[in-house]
Structures are given as C-alpha cells and as structure tokens.
C-alpha cells in the first residue's frame with residue numbers, strides 16, 4: 001500500500017522501507033534547531049551533568065529570538081549564555097538577533113524536502129512548508145537529540161486537506177487556518193496534516209508556511225506540503241541548491257489518510273478568532289463592533305515581508321485611528337531590510353506604525369508591546385490564549401495582516417475589503 | 422523485559438494534567454506532588470497504588486499543559502503502565518521519557534477496576550487475568566523499552582554514555 005509524505009520521511013529517517021501509523025520508531029535527525037528560551041540554558045546543564053558534548057555541531061542550529069533584545073538582566077543573561085554555548089561547542093550556525101527561528105532557517109537555506117528535523121519550539125511545524133518533517137519537542141528531548149542525533153517517535157496518522165479555487169480579495173492563508181481551527185478542532189494529537197489542492201499549490205512559500213505554522217494550533221505533530229517548483233525556487237533564493245531527489249518527496253496516490261477534507265477557497269471570508277482560542281473563530285462581519293486599543297503585526301506566522309505588504313496595501317495613504325497603536329515587529333532582519341528597500345516600511349511608518357525589533361516580542365509577552373488588563377488587541381500572531389500577550393484580563397483577537405491593518409485604520413475590527421480598491 | 426502484572430485502577434476520559442499534577446502543589450517537591458496525583462478523581466489512588474499497578478483510562482489521557490510533573494508523578498508512584506484509548510502527545514512523550522510505558526488500548530471499556538492485567542509492552546500482548554480475555558496492542562520496541570526500564574531518557578543516556586555507546 002502507498003505511503004503519505006510524512007510516513008516516507010519517517011521511514012527514511014528510521015532506516016526502514018516503510019512505516020505504519022502507530023508504530024514506534026527511532027529516527028536519525030538531519031537537523032536540530034534550538035532557541036534561547038528552551039535551548040542552551042536548559043540543555044547545557046544536562047550536558048555538564050552527563051559530561052558530554054554535542055553529537056554534530058554542523059547539524060545544530062541555535063537561534064536567539066524569544067528574548068531579543070534583552071529587556072532586563074535575566075534575559076540578557078540568557079542571551080549571553082547562548083553565545084557562550086555556541087562558542088564552547090563550536091556551533092557554526094548561530095543566528096543571534098537575526099530574526100525568529102522559523103523564518104531564519106529557510107532564509108538561510110537550512111530546509112530541504114525529505115529532511116527529518118527536530119525543533120525546540122512548538123511552531124517548528126512551519127518547516128513542513130518545504131516538504132520536510134519538522135516537529136516541536138521539549139527541552140529534555142532536545143537534550144537527547146543534541147547528544148545522540150536520534151529521537152523516537154510514534155508514526156502519526158495523516159489528515160489530508162485540499163483547497164481548490166481562488167480566494168476572494170483580502171482572503172489569505174491565515175483565514176484558512178482560523179477557519180480550519182474551528183472546523184477540525186485543536187486536539188488532533190498524533191496526526192500530521194498535509195495540505196494540497198490548486199489553491200495551495202498556487203500559494204507563495206510565505207503563505208504555505210502559514211498553513212504549516214498553525215498546524216500547531218490544530219494540535220498536529222507537523223504540517224506538510226509536497227515540494228514543487230515554488231519550493232525549489234525558494235531554496236535557490238536562499239543561496240542553496242535543492243537536493244537532486246527533492247521532487248520525489250510526495251504522498252503516493254494510494255496513500256491512506258485518517259481523514260480527507262475538501263474546501264472551496266472562493267467561499268471563504270476573512271476570519272477573526274475571538275478570545276481565548278484560535279478555534280473560537282468566525283467571519284469578520286460578526287466582529288466589526290469590537291473597539292481595539294492595539295493592533296500588532298508580528299510573529300513567525302504574521303510578520304513576513306508579504307504580511308507587511310498586506311498591511312501596507314490597506315494603510316497606504318491612510319492614518320491609523322486616534323487612540324489606537326499599531327506595532328510592527330518584522331519577523332527577521334532580512335524582512336526589515338527588504339521592507340525598507342521596497343518602500344513598505346515607509347508606508348507603515350507614515351500611517352503611524354511604531355516599529356519594533358525583529359523577534360518574538362509581544363507574541364508571547366516576552367518583549368515590547370504587551371497588554372494591560374482590560375485592553376483589546378487584534379494581532380496577526382497565531383495564539384490568543386488567556387494571558388498570551390500580557391495581562392490575563394486582556395482580550396486578543398486574531399486576524400490576517402489585512403484584517404489587523406483595517407482595524408488599526410478604523411479603530412475597531414473592520415472588514416479589510418472595505419479598505420482595498 | 423518480562424510482562425508487567427498489576428491491579429487495575431480505572432479512570433474516565435480527559436484525565437488532564439491538572440488532575441495528575443494539581444497546580445496548587447506545583448511548587449512542592451515532586452514526591453509531595455505525587456501524593457496528590459488524581460486526588461480530586463480518586464482520593465485513594467496515590468495512597469494505595471502499588472508498584473506495578475496499571476492505570477486504564479479513556480480518551481485523551483494527559484491533556485492540558487506541558488507540565489512534566491503530570492508524568493513524573495506516575496513514575497514516582499511506580500505505576501507499571503498506562504493503557505488508554507488515546508493520549509495527549511506531550512504527556513505521552515514525557516511519560517515514556519520518564520520511564521512510564523503508555524499503550525494505546527481501544528478496548529479499555531472491557532477492563533474493570535481491580536482486574537489483574539498482564540501487559541507485555543514489547544510483544545504487545547495483554548491479558549486480563551481476571552476475565553481470561555486477551556488482546557493485542559501496538560507494542561513498544563525493545564530498544565525503547567530499554568530506556569523505559571532504565572527509568573527514562575536521562576538515566577538511559579547516563580548508562581549509554583557510561584558504556585561508551587554514544588559519542
């Protein structure tokens with residue numbers, strides 16, 4: 001019987017011809033990504049305890065992104081420790097304040113179709129947009145990976161989701177995910193999700209990566225999209241050559257899925273997720289009375305160059321509403337530079353945006369832009385759990401960058417289509 | 422690894438991480454925390470569970486936060502195995518990495534509190550010694566069972582590194 005893409009990658013990494021869902025296998029890891037928050041500071045003491053080093057410094061990527069730039073002595077110490085860690089273990093791939101891990105990895109050509117990658121962050125699923133298996137693991141497990149280069153896993157079932165047709169104006173991948181969180185629920189543990197259909201294959205890598213990023217909100221172990229010419233072009237743009245077998249990584253036509261879903265893109269409206277869960281979502285029209293204090297364009301999922309461009313499309317020639325603050329934290333230094341070069345940044349600044357550093361920032365209340373009790377924020381991030389962006393009594397609504405920018409201009413949640421010509 | 426034989430403690434669906442590791446005791450020592458494991462569901466459990474006893478539960482066992490004490494408490498109480506219809510992923514990974522075997526068991530409804538079960542995690546053979554019925558479940562491969570019997574990932578790494586098996 002045929003296999004899904006995820007099963008094929010796991011089988012290859014486990015040195016087997018095939019695997020079946022439910023089977024427990026041990027995989028050889030092609031790449032391990034660790035970050036400042038749960039990486040070196042948790043792993044190094046355990047390495048010391050065991051008296052060992054890391055398995056292969058070339059295959060470990062360290063990213064400092066959660067606590068950048070330092071806001072107090074504690075976060076400064078965490079960042080310092082990460083710098084000492086990469087020196088001690090001679091790790092060549094270290095991205096210190098260069099951007100959010102899930103953005104920096106593909107920007108620097110670390111992802112190739114067919115790879116088996118462990119990440120020390122829950123949104124590691126985002127890498128699956130490149131046709132690799134990439135999943136999130138806790139600190140103790142990443143310690144094991146860093147020492148042995150191996151990890152055990154239980155082969156997940158795969159959910160297949162197909163989208164066909166063209167999106168309406170101002171409808172994007174983020175709307176797809178807020179819709180899917182409602183449709184599929186958030187507890188799809190021990191499953192992987194695979195996206196396909198002509199809507200998905202005509203998406204840019206930036207948009208595809210939103211689908212895979214928010215596989216984490218669905219509770220899936222990972223999200224994948226079979227590689228195609230768009231994938232290969234992105235790898236080349238990052239200065240790397242695609243692996244010769246890159247396009248062989250796809251599901252077999254007779255692969256078996258735990259469930260299959262098909263949706264029509266033309267029927268989708270811009271979506272909003274209301275507090276306090278991404279699954280608590282509905283069409284934007286249901287929320288247009290909600291007044292906001294803050295609009296946030298940030299995070300791995302929602303502050304790529306294309307996201308900043310969406311916001312600029314809405315805000316060009318406009319000013320944000322009085323009593324509203326618009327905060328923009330580009331997801332990487334490269335995005336920052338690209339947005340400066342193509343004029344996107346000046347549109348946002350002219351509209352009244354406050355520019356923040358590239359990093360996780362307010363997304364998880366780690367840096368600038370957090371909320372006070374009673375405040376309402378609309379955000380292009382991926383999670384709106386209670387307390388996620390600051391005070392427990394703050395309300396966070398999620399939307400696409402189009403929708404966030406429209407709310408910033410209107411002072412309340414608004415339909416972005418009314419702001420586009 | 423021979424079969425685990427123990428008495429069944431029976432639980433329902435959605436046994437979450439707050440029930441397993443009540444937030445009120447999160448700051449206490451792990452041993453104290455373990456004594457409060459599941460107290461709001463079955464106050465006799467933590468006090469009376471014997472080493473090797475087997476927990477049988479329904480859907481989504483361990484759901485909730487990533488707190489590792491939820492799995493650690495079961496290790497400290499020396500639970501022999503957890504059989505459930507399904508597990509939450511983080512709990513499941515934590516539990517195996519702390520040396521507590523977890524097995525997916527769709528026929529959990531046929532098992533009653535107090536039954537005696539024999540569970541061979543490596544072969545996937547499960548026998549209800551009380552009712553005489555036997556079942557097969559997805560096994561845990563021998564090399565992973567080695568980590569589990571070593572007491573989890575860290576003790577296992579210590580042993581492996583001591584034997585010079587890992588770089």
Ligand code: SF4
Pocket residue numbers: 066100101102121123298299300301359360363364381382
């Ligand atoms: S931006 Fe937010 S979701 Fe993305 S890695 Fe950072 S904290 Fe996680």
